[in-house]
Amino acid sequence: MKTKLLTLLFAVVISGYTVAQDYAFKVLANKGTNEVKSGDAWVPLKAGASLKSSDEVKLADNAYVGLVHSSGKPMELKKAGSYKVDALEKEVPKGSSVLSKYTDFILSSNSAEAKKNRLSATGAVHRGETYAIQLMLPENQHSGIYNNAAIINWEGTKVAGPYVVTLRNMFDDELAKFETPETSFQVDLTDPKFAKENAILVEVKSKADPKQVSKQHLIKKLTPADEERVKTSLNEIIGDIGEQTAMNKILLASFYEENNLFIDAIKAYEDAIKLAPDVDMYKEYYEEFLLRHGMKR
Amino acid sequence: MATIFIFIVMYGVSKVTQLPQVNAFDPISNALADFDLSDFAFNKFRNDPDAKERELLDKIVIVNIGEQSRREFALAFQNIIKYKPRVVGVDGFYNCEGGIYDIENCPQLADTLGNLLLASAFQQTKNLVLVSKLLQTDSLAEAGDFDFYDSIEVADEMFRLNAKNGYASLPTDAKYQEDVKICKTFFPQRVVNKKKELAFGTQVAMLYDSVTTKKFLARNNTEEVINFVGNVEHEVVKLNSLKSQDLGTTDVNRKLSFLALDVDDVINEKFEPSAIEDKIVLFGYLGSYIGDPAWEDKFFTPLNKKIGGRANPDMFGLIVHANIVATILSDDYIDVASQNLEYFIAFVVCFFNVALFSFINKKWPVIYDGVGVLIQVIEIFLCGYAVITLLADHHFKSTLGVTMGVLALVGPCYDLYAGLIKEGIEKLRKFWLTRKQKRVLKT
Numbered sequence: 001m002k003t004k005l006l007t008l009l010f011a012v013v014i015s016g017y018t019v020a021q022d023y024a025f026k027v028l029a030n031k032g033t034n035e036v037k038s039g040d041a042w043v044p045l046k047a048g049a050s051l052k053s054s055d056e057v058k059l060a061d062n063a064y065v066g067l068v069h070s071s072g073k074p075m076e077l078k079k080a081g082s083y084k085v086d087a088l089e090k091e092v093p094k095g096s097s098v099l100s101k102y103t104d105f106i107l108s109s110n111s112a113e114a115k116k117n118r119l120s121a122t123g124a125v126h127r128g129e130t131y132a133i134q135l136m137l138p139e140n141q142h143s144g145i146y147n148n149a150a151i152i153n154w155e156g157t158k159v160a161g162p163y164v165v166t167l168r169n170m171f172d173d174e175l176a177k178f179e180t181p182e183t184s185f186q187v188d189l190t191d192p193k194f195a196k197e198n199a200i201l202v203e204v205k206s207k208a209d210p211k212q213v214s215k216q217h218l219i220k221k222l223t224p225a226d227e228e229r230v231k232t233s234l235n236e237i238i239g240d241i242g243e244q245t246a247m248n249k250i251l252l253a254s255f256y257e258e259n260n261l262f263i264d265a266i267k268a269y270e271d272a273i274k275l276a277p278d279v280d281m282y283k284e285y286y287e288e289f290l291l292r293h294g295m296k297r
Numbered sequence: 298m299a300t301i302f303i304f305i306v307m308y309g310v311s312k313v314t315q316l317p318q319v320n321a322f323d324p325i326s327n328a329l330a331d332f333d334l335s336d337f338a339f340n341k342f343r344n345d346p347d348a349k350e351r352e353l354l355d356k357i358v359i360v361n362i363g364e365q366s367r368r369e370f371a372l373a374f375q376n377i378i379k380y381k382p383r384v385v386g387v388d389g390f391y392n393c394e395g396g397i398y399d400i401e402n403c404p405q406l407a408d409t410l411g412n413l414l415l416a417s418a419f420q421q422t423k424n425l426v427l428v429s430k431l432l433q434t435d436s437l438a439e440a441g442d443f444d445f446y447d448s449i450e451v452a453d454e455m456f457r458l459n460a461k462n463g464y465a466s467l468p469t470d471a472k473y474q475e476d477v478k479i480c481k482t483f484f485p486q487r488v489v490n491k492k493k494e495l496a497f498g499t500q501v502a503m504l505y506d507s508v509t510t511k512k513f514l515a516r517n518n519t520e521e522v523i524n525f526v527g528n529v530e531h532e533v534v535k536l537n538s539l540k541s542q543d544l545g546t547t548d549v550n551r552k553l554s555f556l557a558l559d560v561d562d563v564i565n566e567k568f569e570p571s572a573i574e575d576k577i578v579l580f581g582y583l584g585s586y587i588g589d590p591a592w593e594d595k596f597f598t599p600l601n602k603k604i605g606g607r608a609n610p611d612m613f614g615l616i617v618h619a620n621i622v623a624t625i626l627s628d629d630y631i632d633v634a635s636q637n638l639e640y641f642i643a644f645v646v647c648f649f650n651v652a653l654f655s656f657i658n659k660k661w662p663v664i665y666d667g668v669g670v671l672i673q674v675i676e677i678f679l680c681g682y683a684v685i686t687l688l689a690d691h692h693f694k695s696t697l698g699v700t701m702g703v704l705a706l707v708g709p710c711y712d713l714y715a716g717l718i719k720e721g722i723e724k725l726r727k728f729w730l731t732r733k734q735k736r737v738l739k740t
Contacts, residue, residue, distance in 0.1 A: 026355075028556045029531045029587065030567065047562050048358075048572025064531055064588070066553040072346035074553035078532065078540040291369070292564045 023050035024085050025067040025075070032063025033260060044258075053086040132159050133204050133214035136295045138262040143199075143218040145263045146230050146256070148189040150219050151270050154204055156183040159212040167194070168201045168216075175200060179207060187219065197221075219263060230259055246276035250285060262293055300647045302718060303710045307702050333481070333696055334681060338688035339525050339599035340548045350526060353627055354554050356505070357619050358382070358576050359529055361583040362389060363560040368411030373563040374418045374580070380573040384504045386426040386497060388465060388581030388615045391415070391452040416455040424504045427452045428465040428497050431487060449489050463500030467617060468520065469596070478610070480596040482520045483621050485513065498621025505577055506626055513625045522631040522694055524624040525600045527554020528612050533588030546611035547600045555619055559587045577622060581615030631688070634695035643699035650676070650707045658715065669708045676704050 027049045034045040037056040045057065045065065057077070059065060065077040069092045077083060136153040137143070152165070161181045168174050175193050178185065187194070187202070194200055199220040206212035222230065237255060249272035256265035269286040276282060290296035360377060362370055378385065393403035400407050419425055431446040451462050464487070469478040485499045495503060503510040513521075530545045530552040545552040558568050584591040595610040596617055602608075612620075624630065634642075653672070658665045680697050687693045 026556070028553050029529075030562070031531065031533065031559070031588070044567065046567050046569050047558055048556050048569035050569075062535055064533060066531060068351065068553060070348065070351075072348050072351040074346070074550065076532065076553065078534065079537075288372070292561070 023070055024053045024055075024089050025051040025069055027051065027065065028068050028074070029064065029066030031065070032060045034059050034063050034065055051085050053089060055085045057083045057085065057088075059083070131215045132212040133163075133206070134297070135202065135204060135214045135217050136266070136290055137202070137217040137219075138293060138295060140218045142260050142262050142293070143220045144222050144226070144261055145189070145219055146222055146227065146234075146261050147264050147267060149267055150187045150189070150263045151267050152185045152187065152202055152204070152217075153266075154183050154214065159206045160208070162207045164205050164207050164210075166203045166205070168203070169197050170199055170201070172201075189219075189221070230261070233259070244275070246272040246279065246282060249275060250282060253285075253289070257289065262295070265289065298714075298719075300644065300651050302714045303647055303651070303703060303706055304644070306710050306713075307699075307706055310706075333599070333604070334684045334698075334701075335688050335694050335696060336481075336599040336601075336604040337681075338685040340551065340602060340604070342685045343548075343550075343689050345550055346527070346554070353623055354527060355556070356577055356626065357555055357622060358573060358578045359555045359557040359583070359615060359619060360563060360578060360580045361557065361559050361587050362580050363582070363585050365560060366408065366411060367391070367405055367415045368408055369564075370580075371411065371414035371418050373560065374415070374422075376563050376566055377558075377573060377578055377580075378418065378422055380570040381575065382573050382578040383575045384424045384426065384501055384577045385422055386428075386463070386501045386577070386579045386581075386618070387419075388428050388497065388579060388618055390428060390430070390450075391456045392450070393453075412455070416458075419456050420459045422459065425460040426463050426497060426500045426504065427457050427460045429462040429494070431464050431466040431489065431494070446487065446489055449494065461500055461504070463495050463497035465497045465614065465618065467596075467614070474594075478596045480523070480598055480612075480617055482522050484519060485521055485625075496621065498618045499625060501577060501579070501618075502622050502625040505622075509628050510625055512628070513630065516630065521624070522633060523598075523617070523620050524627065524629070524631050524692070525551075525598055525612075525620045526623050526627075527551045527620070528598075528600055529553070529555050529557040529583060529587065529616050530611075531557070531588040533586070546602055546609050548602060551600055555616070557583070557587055559583075561586075579615060579619055579622075581613070581618070583613050583615060629692060631692045631694050634693065639695065639697070639699050642695075642697065643703045646676075646700050647703040647707060650704070651711055654707065654711045655715075669711075673704055673708050677701060680704065 027045060027047055030045050030047045035042045035058045036045045036049065036051065037058070038052065042058065051057065051067070057065065059077055059080050061080045063080065067075045067077065067088070069075060069089065071092065073092050075088065075092060133154050161183070163180055163183070165178045165180060165185050166174060167176045167187065175197065187200075189195070199218055201216045201218055203216045204214040234255065249268045253265045253268035253272065256262070256268060269282070269289060272282045273286060287296070360373075362373070365373060393406070397403060398406065406412070429452070430450040432448040432450055433446055434448045437445065437447050449462070449464065451457060452460070467480050468482055468484060469480050471478045483496055483498065486493055486495050488494070499510065499514070502513075528547040528551055530547055532544055534540055534544065543549050556572055562568050582594055583589070592610060594614040596612050596614060597608065597610050598612045598617065601611040654669055657668055661668070680701050684695060684697050687695055
């Protein structure tokens with residue numbers, strides 16, 4: 001009986017130890033399109049996920065990841081790049097006692113306070129501009145497009161038509177100009193005027209009052225490497241959703257959204273609504289998509 | 298005698314500095330009016346976070362509601378609730394301020410469907426806590442400025458049908474919501490109109506672990522010190538030159554303590570469901586996005602790296618409530634030294650210091666001045682260490698303010714007493730008590 005009890009106690013202690021040590025870090029904060037490689041595949045990083053020592057984390061530009069080590073000590077990652085988790089573990093600072101912290105504080109010269117760069121702050125603010133016409137297109141950091149067609153929509157309540165849609169290249173040279181009474185316009189990137197351009201800028205203004213103008217939005221073709229990556233992922237699911245149904249278009253829109261290809265997602269939602277104009281649910285999905293990515297307010 | 302003299306001087310000095318004519322020209326005292334040495338123990342000189350503390354903090358998940366409308370919040374709320382958290386707290390008012398129910402003053406009424414969606418989501422949630430606010434009725438408010446409340450503001454009925462209320466009011470010196478707010482303590486429970494009301498954090502903790510919370514409430518303290526364990530500060534910096542710097546207002550070990558989900562994380566479900574299941578989820582405002590340097594509903598707490606003078610507030614109200622929940626669930630509370638104990642310690646320390654100074658003065662008068670100053674400096678540092686270590690290691694809060702005042706005054710006061718007062722008393726004693734020559738000759 002005594003042996004059994006001891007064995008049980010030992011098992012409990014061991015299992016407790018194992019539970020406490022089954023992760024290296026936990027993700028407490030995750031901003032940006034960061035990824036984690038656990039095994040062979042890179043998958044999107046999620047808040048609340050646990051990272052093992054063998055994992056690797058990839059930080060996107062302007063991203064931020066807040067981690068906490070299993071010992072309880074936090075760590076921040078702010079610079080873009082790849083980080084091996086076992087290397088990060090070695091960087092976790094060793095703890096120090098209250099007495100040593102107090103002694104260090106008393107003996108320190110407080111030189112950090114006497115900083116030399118005293119011009120970090122300005123007496124000014126960054127201001128966004130307000131535009132009369134709001135295009136339902138993503139911000140420039142999510143302007144990538146995989147397909148060759150982009151649909152541009154805008155609200156027509158504030159500024160009445162007809163409208164002039166201008167397409168320019170990155171050097172501000174005008175590539176094409178169209179006039180339309182509608183609040184929607186489709187750009188065909190296979191058009192010879194745009195075929196050589198990697199990126200084009202779109203602007204919409206009122207024909208009657210050219211001061212009533214939209215912000216210039218970017219539509220950027222993917223790099224060959226990114227195009228290949230999307231193509232590979234898309235091929236994996238295309239067998240299931242290849243049929244031209246509204247539901248498949250909605251699923252396709254979700255795929256594009258997950259890959260931050262919002263312009264392609266817009267086209268997929270529009271196609272779904274055209275295929276099933278009586279289904280209000282698809283319109284709601286589209287509306288929610290536009291709202292959650294700030295393309296419609 | 299010298300000990301009593303030092304206390305009289307200290308009392309006199311404190312009264313003189315409180316005079317408006319003196320106080321107005323004392324910017325240092327004004328700037329450091331809220332300074333408390335024990336605040337150091339909360340940020341700079343604290344034991345590092347450990348696995349046990351991590352286990353406690355992992356029970357609480359923070360969700361930012363940003364600037365979402367009620368309809369958007371309903372969708373985000375459902376995305377969390379489906380993963381079955383054990384307790385849900387919503388730190389946002391869902392009513393019309395001032396009780397004015399018209400679309401012009403309360404535009405959120407216009408979105409009827411959004412309101413119904415949110416109300417339905419709330420009604421389907423088990424263990425939901427909504428915030429309320431302690432108020433004074435007009436007649437009570439006119440009676441004077443005192444700490445008594447006879448009214449309570451709650452969410453609209455459709456939202457609170459299946460919810461419990463917890464007041465989010467926190468003790469600060471702020472006169473209105475946007476005023477400077479310094480928060481170190483909270484009132485765990487109050488009686489309003491003969492009914493016991495629980496604080497938001499207390500109510501959340503009660504639903505999560507009633508045994509521990511009842512034990513905490515059994516202490517029966519009107520006001521409890523919040524054992525601030527951590528903050529949520531995400532640094533959203535675009536300038537590369539700043540990325541290697543720590544720009545937080547909280548110590549680096551305490552700025553990332555709770556799992557925090559931003560608006561986008563919830564809408565796009567960019568979180569691990571296991572992080573929500575059976576946990577406490579607190580919804581509230583952390584700026585338009587986490588990392589937004591907004592000051593709305595932001596407090597100064599002992600975790601602020603700058604513990605006195607001008608500084609940025611460091612903690613959103615939601616995280617203050619999360620710290621209250623953690624304080625209660627930790628089952629390891631902070632006791633506070635009574636005023637009488639503070640005076641007693643000061644008196645004992647003063648008595649022994651006077652004895653020590655007197656001894657040194659008699660034995661080694663040549664080195665008395667130098668050694669005296671050295672002893673004072675060492676003792677003040679030891680006092681500082683005692684305050685910090687008492688709080689950090691033993692969860693006992695004592696400012697030792699009176700003792701430090703005594704230590705600062707003991708040297709000069711002893712000199713004053715020995716060189717002037719004692720001599721003067723001796724001369725007076727001789728003058729009055731020694732019989733005069735004429736009277737001696739007469740007898």
